[in-house]
Amino acid sequence: MEPVPIPSQTVGPFFHLGCTAATRSVSDVAGPNAKGERVRLICRVLDGDGQPVNDAMIEIWQANADGKYHHPDDLQEKALDPDCRGFGRLATDENGTCIFETIKPGRVPGNMGKLQAPHLNVSVFGRGILRRLPTRIYFAAEASNSEDPILALVPEERRNTLMAHPDLHSRGHWHFDVHLSGEDETVFFDV
Amino acid sequence: MPKEMTRNITYRRHDPNSQPTSLHPPYRATIRRAPRKPLIVLPHTLSEITGPVYGHDDIAETDSDLTRQHAGEPLGERIILTGDVLDDGGRPVPHTLVEIWQANAAGRYRHQMDEHPAPMDPNFSGAGRTLTDANGRYQFVTIKPGAYPWSNHDNAWRPAHIHFSLFGPAFATRLVTQMYFPGDPLLPYDPIFQSVPDENARQRLISEFDLTTTKPDWALGFRFDIILRGREATPFEA
Ligand SMILES: [Fe+2]
Numbered sequence: 001m002e003p004v005p006i007p008s009q010t011v012g013p014f015f016h017l018g019c020t021a022a023t024r025s026v027s028d029v030a031g032p033n034a035k036g037e038r039v040r041l042i043c044r045v046l047d048g049d050g051q052p053v054n055d056a057m058i059e060i061w062q063a064n065a066d067g068k069y070h071h072p073d074d075l076q077e078k079a080l081d082p083d084c085r086g087f088g089r090l091a092t093d094e095n096g097t098c099i100f101e102t103i104k105p106g107r108v109p110g111n112m113g114k115l116q117a118p119h120l121n122v123s124v125f126g127r128g129i130l131r132r133l134p135t136r137i138y139f140a141a142e143a144s145n146s147e148d149p150i151l152a153l154v155p156e157e158r159r160n161t162l163m164a165h166p167d168l169h170s171r172g173h174w175h176f177d178v179h180l181s182g183e184d185e186t187v188f189f190d191v
Numbered sequence: 192m193p194k195e196m197t198r199n200i201t202y203r204r205h206d207p208n209s210q211p212t213s214l215h216p217p218y219r220a221t222i223r224r225a226p227r228k229p230l231i232v233l234p235h236t237l238s239e240i241t242g243p244v245y246g247h248d249d250i251a252e253t254d255s256d257l258t259r260q261h262a263g264e265p266l267g268e269r270i271i272l273t274g275d276v277l278d279d280g281g282r283p284v285p286h287t288l289v290e291i292w293q294a295n296a297a298g299r300y301r302h303q304m305d306e307h308p309a310p311m312d313p314n315f316s317g318a319g320r321t322l323t324d325a326n327g328r329y330q331f332v333t334i335k336p337g338a339y340p341w342s343n344h345d346n347a348w349r350p351a352h353i354h355f356s357l358f359g360p361a362f363a364t365r366l367v368t369q370m371y372f373p374g375d376p377l378l379p380y381d382p383i384f385q386s387v388p389d390e391n392a393r394q395r396l397i398s399e400f401d402l403t404t405t406k407p408d409w410a411l412g413f414r415f416d417i418i419l420r421g422r423e424a425t426p427f428e429a
Pocket of ligand 1: 012014349352354
């Protein structure tokens with residue numbers, strides 16, 4: 001057999017059975033004892049008509065507060081945090097929403113010798129989504145965003161689609177909307 | 192930045208024809224859900240070459256045998272599903288999580304949103320998970336799922352399929368797909384299967400009957416090898 005990677009297919013409407021039922025969903029990307037600034041991340045998925053998508057799945061992958069990934073290929077001499085595995089996975093509810101509990105990650109090295117701004121790596125799956133849609137969540141008004149080598153690749157007028165925004169009433173709560181399509185379409189990456 | 196902070200790993204890019212495009216109008220749900228703006232090509236940084244790691248603690252023994260998750264046995268044709276998870280250089284992908292979910296033998300999912308008026312099977316949940324072994328091999332025991340109707344177009348039926356989810360070693364290798372059965376007459380009519388432009392790539396979604404894993408007097412064997420993206424060979428790799 002020729003070694004060509006297998007094609008992607010949609011998760012379909014019943015992915016909950018295999019991916020998010022019972023112990024398979026993970027809302028605590030970082031546990032309550034993890035080091036770092038607490039973040040409650042309220043994500044919402046909307047379709048091209050602005051309607052909530054109630055059968056999407058969001059996965060999060062992030063570094064700990066020191067900017068270290070819980071993974072053998074992260075060779076940085078930084079400490080792991082046993083309370084921050086850095087992975088989360090939830091299905092959206094009838095309002096297109098899901099809520100992760102985590103911490104703001106530290107900065108990790110990027111390309112061209114530059115440090116990246118704090119960010120979460122995101123995969124969006126769902127019925128009607130034939131291949132996962134990778135995106136990122138940055139934190140609005142973070143000073144280091146202006147130095148981030150990945151944000152620099154994104155046309156300026158679209159960068160805001162990658163920003164989580166702080167809730168004006170609840171400290172530590174951040175909102176991130178994924179627009180699958182339409183005028184405010186989120187920036188998705190070819191990973 | 193000190194040298195040991197980075198490792199020059201990158202993963203090979205997909206041949207675009209081997210993957211479905213996000214927008215595939217015959218699959219109607221893509222119309223409101225497919226992005227239309229160009230994707231931004233992401234260089235592979237530490238964020239893309241790392242990814243979640245699962246261990247044996249996360250898996251129970253009956254997770255990989257969908258016929259033993261209840262007091263009784265599920266109805267349907269028992270099958271033994273095996274395969275190798277390899278990268279595109281032919282190297283095994285060991286100890287990686289493989290998750291599956293599927294309809295029962297009558298084509299019904301144990302899911303509140305499934306409205307197909309086919310019988311439920313009290314002895315079948317339809318979900319499994321396992322880790323590949325040191326050689327990248329996995330095995331599930333389950334039953335062959337039934338075809339089921341859906342509302343995409345007039346008289347639309349999904350071919351029998353099992354959903355597969357794999358992480359591989361990195362964020363870059365994350366993959367969700369579906370496995371089909373050889374000779375299924377519904378495949379030519381299925382817009383999800385047909386969304387893959389390249390014919391050869393599409394054929395990789397079809398499992399093969401395997402007499403060597405078929406157990407006499409007990410179950411049919413089907414083989415489904417899964418190739419994930421591999422690392423780009425780089426002279427700088429540590
Ligand atoms: Fe399905």
